[in-house]
Amino acid sequence: xxxxxxxxxxxxxxxxxxxxxxxxxxxxxxxxxxxxxxxxxxxxxxxxxxxxxxxxxxxxxxxxxxxxxxxxxxxxxxxxxxxxxxxxxxxxxxxxxxxxxxxxxxxxxxxxxxxxxxxxxxxxxxxxxxxxxxxxxxxxxxxxxxxxxxxxxxxxxxxxxxxxxxxxxxxxxxx
Amino acid sequence: xxxxxxxxxxxxxxxxxxxxxxxxxxxxxxxxxxxxxxxxxxxxxxxxxxxxxxxxxxxxxxxxxxxxxxxxxxxxxxxxxxxxxxx
Numbered sequence: 001x002x003x004x005x006x007x008x009x010x011x012x013x014x015x016x017x018x019x020x021x022x023x024x025x026x027x028x029x030x031x032x033x034x035x036x037x038x039x040x041x042x043x044x045x046x047x048x049x050x051x052x053x054x055x056x057x058x059x060x061x062x063x064x065x066x067x068x069x070x071x072x073x074x075x076x077x078x079x080x081x082x083x084x085x086x087x088x089x090x091x092x093x094x095x096x097x098x099x100x101x102x103x104x105x106x107x108x109x110x111x112x113x114x115x116x117x118x119x120x121x122x123x124x125x126x127x128x129x130x131x132x133x134x135x136x137x138x139x140x141x142x143x144x145x146x147x148x149x150x151x152x153x154x155x156x157x158x159x160x161x162x163x164x165x166x167x168x169x170x171x172x173x174x175x
Numbered sequence: 176x177x178x179x180x181x182x183x184x185x186x187x188x189x190x191x192x193x194x195x196x197x198x199x200x201x202x203x204x205x206x207x208x209x210x211x212x213x214x215x216x217x218x219x220x221x222x223x224x225x226x227x228x229x230x231x232x233x234x235x236x237x238x239x240x241x242x243x244x245x246x247x248x249x250x251x252x253x254x255x256x257x258x259x260x261x262x
Contacts (some may be wrong), residue, residue, distance in 0.1 A: 081183040081214065082230045087191065088247035095187045120230075130187055142191045150195065150249030 034141055034143055035171055036063040039108035039129075049083075049118045050075055052110065053094045056129040059108035065131040070101035074129070083119035088149050090115055090159060095130035105133045105141055109167050111159065126159045144171070157175040176207040176262075179220055181227035185213030192226055192248040201253045205262060209223065224261060226254070 039059040046052040057071030073096035076086060087093045108129035115125040128145060132138030148154045154170050161167045182189035190213040196209050208249060212220050214231055222240040225232075232244035243257050 077183060084183045084214070084228050084230050085188065086228065087188050088249060093188055093191075097184060097186065124186075132187070135186065135190075139190070139194075142187070143194060146191050146194060146249040148249075149247065150251060152250075 025109070033107065034106045034144070035168070036106065037164050037168060039063045039065070039106065040167045041109070042111040042114045042161050042163055042167065045113055046111055046116060047125065049078070049116055052093075052112065052116060052118075052124070052127055053078065056094055056108055056110040056127040060106065060129050060131050060171055063106065063108070065096065065102065065104050065106040065108070067101035067103065070096055070131065073097070073100035078119050083122055086118060086122050086124065088155065090125040091149060092118060092124045092127045093145070094127060097133065098133050102131045102133050104131070105138050106131050107141065107145065109158075111161050111167065176205075177213050177222045178207055178209045178224045178226060179217060179222035180209065181212050181214060181217040181219055181225055181231055181235070183214055183231075185211045185216070188228070188248055189213075190198055192245060192254075195254050197227065198256075199251055199258055202251075203255070203258070205258070207233075226257070 041059060044055065046055065053075050054071060057074050060066045061068060061071060064121040074094045077096055085092050085094055110127040112125050118124040132141065148158060148170060158167060158170045161170065176189055176204045180189040180192040180196060193209050193211050200207055217225060218238055225238060225240045225242045226245055227235065229244040232242050232257060241261065243255065245253060247253055
């Protein structure tokens with residue numbers, strides 16, 4: 001009986017870890033499509049914060065994540081509510097509501113060659129455009145972004161990335 | 176104890192900050208209710224503590240709740256320090 005119990009327990013344990021592994025693999029696959037390499041630009045010069053936000057939004061449009069009206073809404077939100085989308089020193093997270101024109105969830109990354117003043121006195125070097133389809137479905141996405149932004153070393157690498165490949169490498173560990 | 180995380184739409188950055196707060200609370204074994212809110216509803220919402228960015232923190236001063244600005248909303252260390260000072 002004891003042996004049987006142990007075997008059963010081991011079996012359950014093996015199954016659980018297998019399920020965990022399958023789930024982890026599925027998450028990796030699910031997250032892969034969220035940051036398209038075409039949605040990354042580095043060494044970018046911009047005229048002002050609005051230009052930066054529009055370029056960041058354009059990357060989402062070009063990769064089929066959002067419509068033009070969503071980009072307009074992103075800019076409008078900052079005009080109305082101020083530069084509250086600065087989520088960390090020198091990092092902005094321009095976004096709007098799902099109903100403003102999100103087609104698929106995903107992100108875009110724009111790294112400026114020099115930091116700019118962002119709708120006030122704050123400076124921004126890195127923009128992460130966010131397109132969320134609904135409140136629940138983008139929790140994963142936010143978590144991945146938070147993982148990078150909350151890690152000082154990875155955030156530094158991201159702010160100073162000189163190519164799309166470098167940006168992808170920073171995210172790859174969390175995606 | 177109720178903590179409110181606030182951003183412009185109650186959707187993007189407040190959600191991210193909520194996740195950071197929750198993981199710090201879990202780590203420290205503290206039970207608290209964490210909710211997100213948009214700026215418009217935050218000033219009238221019932222809460223003990225409001226966590227938000229610098230811009231909104233300035234504008235929300237004077238609310239019943241204590242208001243604290245967070246520089247990096249994904250930084251668990253920063254959030255932990257704030258909570259440790261207050262709790």
